[in-house]
Amino acid sequence: xxxxxxxxxxxxxxxxxxxxxxxLNELNGVESATVSLQNGSVDVVHNDTVSLxxxxxxxxxxxxxxxx
Ligand SMILES: [Cu+2]
Numbered sequence: 001x002x003x004x005x006x007x008x009x010x011x012x013x014x015x016x017x018x019x020x021x022x023x024l025n026e027l028n029g030v031e032s033a034t035v036s037l038q039n040g041s042v043d044v045v046h047n048d049t050v051s052l053x054x055x056x057x058x059x060x061x062x063x064x065x066x067x068x
Contacts, residue, residue, distance in 0.1 A: 001031055004044045004052065007067040008059055011037055016064070023058040030055075 011020060017035040020042055024033035029049030035042045044055055056066045 001045050001047055004046065004055065006042050006044065006055060006059060008035075008040055008042055009065040009067065011035060011040060011064060013037070019062045020059055020064060023062050024055060027054055027058055 008020060011017060014037075017037055020035050021033045024030050024042065024044055027046075027050050029047045031045040031047070033042055033044050042059070046055070059066050
């Protein structure tokens, strides 16, 4: 397992947290996703099945910007 931290802009509340975590958890290869609203980031634990681009796309589809 690897851990990747993405900087995400625009997350303000628990709804945002749930949306981002849910989108990432749906991806094949993602073990867990944990948003920190305070840090504006999400920690993703995953294997090599999932690419960075797939993770970024999943977050952006929810309406948030990722700063890679
Ligand atoms: Cu929100």
